[in-house]
Amino acid sequence: MSALATASISQEVTPDLANKLLYYMVMMRELEDRIELKLYRQGKILGGCYTGRGQEAIPTGSAILSRPDDYVCPSHRDMAAFLIRGMTPREILAQYLGRVSGPTGGRDGNMHMGCARRRILPIISSIGASIPVASGIALSMKYRDEPNIVFNYWGDGATSRGDWHEGINFATVQKLPIVYLCNNNLFAYSTPLDKQMAVENVADRAPAYNMPAEIVDGNDVLAVHAATARAVKHARNGDGPYLIECKTFRIGGHSAHDSADYVPDGMREEWSKKDPILRLQKEMVDREWASEQDFKQLRQGILDEISEAVDWALEQPYPDPATLEDNVYEVI
Amino acid sequence: MSALATASISQEVTPDLANKLLYYMVMMRELEDRIELKLYRQGKILGGCYTGRGQEAIPTGSAILSRPDDYVCPSHRDMAAFLIRGMTPREILAQYLGRVSGPTGGRDGNMHMGCARRRILPIISSIGASIPVASGIALSMKYRDEPNIVFNYWGDGATSRGDWHEGINFATVQKLPIVYLCNNNLFAYSTPLDKQMAVENVADRAPAYNMPAEIVDGNDVLAVHAATARAVKHARNGDGPYLIECKTFRIGGHSAHDSADYVPDGMREEWSKKDPILRLQKEMVDREWASEQDFKQLRQGILDEISEAVDWALEQPYPDPATLEDNVYEVI
Amino acid sequence: MALTTYLEAIREGLLEEMRRDESVFVMGEDVGAYGGAFKVTKGFIEEFGERRVIDTPLSESAIVGAGTGAAINGLRPVLEMQFADFMACGFDQITNFAAKCRYRWGASVPMVIRAPSGGGIHGGPFHSQNPEMPYVHTPGLKVVQPATAYDAKGLIKAAVRDNDPVIFLEHKNLYRSIKEELPRHDYVVPLGLAAVSREGTDLSIITYGWMVHVALKAAETLAAENIDIEVVDLRTLMPLDRETILASVKKTSKAILLHEDTLTGGLGGELAGIISEHAFEYLDGPLVRIAGADTPVPFSPPLEEAFLPNADKVVEKARWLHRY
Amino acid sequence: MALTTYLEAIREGLLEEMRRDESVFVMGEDVGAYGGAFKVTKGFIEEFGERRVIDTPLSESAIVGAGTGAAINGLRPVLEMQFADFMACGFDQITNFAAKCRYRWGASVPMVIRAPSGGGIHGGPFHSQNPEMPYVHTPGLKVVQPATAYDAKGLIKAAVRDNDPVIFLEHKNLYRSIKEELPRHDYVVPLGLAAVSREGTDLSIITYGWMVHVALKAAETLAAENIDIEVVDLRTLMPLDRETILASVKKTSKAILLHEDTLTGGLGGELAGIISEHAFEYLDGPLVRIAGADTPVPFSPPLEEAFLPNADKVVEKARWLHRY
């Protein structure tokens, strides 16, 4: 299934679009579940392990609108963005398993992946650092007078970094073609929003840069999609950056080892009811575009795809230690 | 003349207050003129040389409201703040001349001075760096439950630094007692405002932090004074930071060697008409509080004071090179 | 009696200092209810409240800058960087401001920046680095890295009491992997003093942090071959304890300079500079540096293993140098 | 023929590269109408327009981050830091992102960060520093500092054409104080090659930047005393030209490692590490480091003079080492 072919998508929701969105959300969910709840717990995945459980609507509803020549700069909650840009479950699993066949060839781990060919910026671990970089990518597009744009994803915590401010200020002064997707999941690790900022919404910061912004229900993939379509139009039109704040919640812990005891009682349960996948499915059923049976089938197909990919990835070789010092420089 | 004694000043403008404000503005003007137009040009002052010509109203109208236990964190345009906090022309000249009797003992030069005893933060050359530091000073006041506040000065250019954002975000989240004084002189070195930010006013950024802000005519010392009084009340009351944006213009170049050819034709002339010293004098004459003769006398007294201070400073010894490695650490 | 881990030792040291001195407080990302990413400040907020245990926004530069401001004005902040790698985000505040306060205007900055550093935990390029050198190289800063639980507690207490800014590097790989019985009484380990972790006569290995344990392991292997290794644990990287370093090299006449940090521009060079200038006449062989490879720290286990120094690599070089 | 200053040489090199390659552009604070704080890009905006000569907000981290982003996507940015001291504000972007791109995901970052560095101009603690070491110590970065106008032009052109991030340190004190006749043809000075600025047989001084001139001056004084000094100008600090360094030391058997940057953790240590490991058998005397004092760079002339290495200090140590 090639998502990028849908880039010139109409803004209307069609059964076809809904199916695509559902596919990527379910793939993200199941892939991350396999990674965190199976492979990580089995000790097959080492180091950190982050998922975007409950936030699948954000990367899905937005990245689906990217064109092949656009650039996507995801955060560590945006697995679907990688998938939509063409990164395969095989490659992603190889990355998590530290195999040579992953997008970083085992040099980096977990979500810290990217791919130049598919125009995916690898995640920069220093939170907020992608924002100036996204500005530079957008600058290069403007420099060459290309119609391309950048999708830049980050969380509520990232907004506190100096880089966030510098990057957005630079982009707004230069009127660069960027769509910002904020996943405001109310926490940065254990830090709740009111210890992160004195305003209620990240979008409240947009006027400080003379940048349009809107707030959407981040668990409603169709709402994210519609807002992104508006933002893309704005950015591609040369009108500068546009911010979409997606209100959501991180259903899992910050990472696999975090039990998230700091989350107030009932909050997870409350938000679990707003599951973006169930929500889209309900919408599809209501519109009579699909049935529970279809969803089961879809899920089963995805589980099979993942199982096959896991088998493949587990057979991939580790990088050869003799290559340790390769590619630090082009020539030295 | 002790400015800090006036710290419990009423907000009403009295002849006494007007005289004090005038004194500091004229002292700043004449002292900086002596430094830049005489000593620097004579080659007696080495390195950089910055002045706040035309911006005297900002540090004067505000710092005059500081109490002895408040902390003042000036920028390189705020000579009057140093004077008001009790730093003498002698010491300041010794600083510029690299003598041991200056506040940094010759270790640092020009406006990069400060004084722990008088609670003046020395200027940190990295523009914007004082903002997180001011937060920390304010935090220590809140920590000890003291009624003191911090006055933090910076320019329009500083607002682009990540530190500016991080510092203000920290202060607003923690509701720290800080009065921010922005001197928006429309340029940062040669960079005009529209290449610095996509908004018209620095104050447009305050809502992004849920911080009150007002814009004042930065060339009107009484307006600066009145706004600062409101801000001080707010901060001392425990209501958190408050921003005053002072619109002004840098009459000189960025530093002594800059002829500022990039300033659009007529702009300097236009702003010169708004000279804050002449403006206060006119107000005082209108109110029949003083005459031209008084102003001449005041200026002459100041010139004498400066001449005496220059003579004194020129006779001060340079630091002993044998002390080079002293005081890098307390003990090592 | 109970054994205390390296992590617990730091925690206890901090707790004791906070109880002793009301001006000590901790600040950083997730240090409050969560107790810090590695749980070093677990339980602190319950004992000291939000006033003395401050959860900050995700802003390393603000944390360092505000810490410095508070220190200037009489407090003793202990700042936590979630990973040492992200100290880079507060680099200007640390090196251009905090480090220079005393020199420029005589202001004390009694501040500690705690930072979990080092590899061996599959953290990859952003969670494994050893960032000591820029700070060792900045006049005005002190830099510490304990290798044992005893030193971890004694050094954190000394760092908190010191009146200069101290970068306190905690090795993540030691946090829970080593423990020992600690004295019950209040003790400090003074900054600036190295320790001889193992006495020997044939060859000195000068090192710090995790690598002390690697050196000791190598020394055991070599002891079986009748090569008698002395291991010097620097403990404080700035100021270096030249006396102990030079005394060891003058005794053994051969030295391996070992660190996990990358080779080029690492501390091994500084040690070589000191030794080759001040113990030249005593040297019976080249100064041998063993260090992390000159690459980012890779994630995948075979690569990370190849990146890191280990006992085998040390043994091999030590044999060569001993034969020299 | 006209003489070209060090500053003009950089300017000409940049101009030529911008004319040659449409993907090269400059970006930084005040680089446009103003032509940069030191006027290196004077006239550029008139020739290339705002598209290729970008005045940025006062945001070093954004400048570096955006530069890296543009480089990843096919451009060749040349970034100006107004003073090298403020590179510290973009430290995370440089060391944690730009440096690691090729290693992590094979992306080229053909970017140059130009930074006026060094003292001797009464700039004080914030406008005089020599910040090379953290970058020398970061795998993935190259670091360059020319000492002559010829090299300044040849190296900036090589740096612009290089496909890795290059930190290009320009010595402020050389900008207008040295000049020479330059070739008319297009030439580059390859990165990674040192130059022997003066051949000699008795003692090597290994140095770079302004200190090359200090070494040459000392060498002249010493020549009158029949001490024949070889001066090696490193030109590129990362990667170091080990071959030229070791060849010189093997020839003269004695070496002074000289730099303006502060001593502890400075490049002298790295050089000592290389030499004491790889030329041990050739050494007839201690490796002597001469460097800036371990203090912030002070402003007042007598202090700054005491801080800086100079020819007298070099002569004195060289005499001692020669007698050794």
Ligand SMILES: Cc1ncc(C[n+]2csc(CCOP(=O)(O)OP(=O)(O)O)c2C)c(N)n1
């Ligand atoms: C500069 C920096 N500081 C700290 C960290 C450690 N860290 C990783 S993710 C994270 C929280 C991020 O919060 P947010 O931006 O809201 O994203 P979320 O994880 O909630 O999606 C922290 C503190 C980091 N990666 N980078």
Ligand SMILES: Cc1ncc(C[n+]2csc(CCOP(=O)(O)OP(=O)(O)O)c2C)c(N)n1
């Ligand atoms: C981080 C940093 N970058 C660059 C500089 C060089 N510099 C000194 S003052 C200045 C302009 C400051 O502008 P603004 O904040 O508006 O203050 P103004 O001088 O106009 O009062 C610049 C770019 C610096 N000191 N620090």
Ligand SMILES: [Mg+2]
């Ligand atoms: Mg979040």
Ligand SMILES: [Mg+2]
């Ligand atoms: Mg300004």
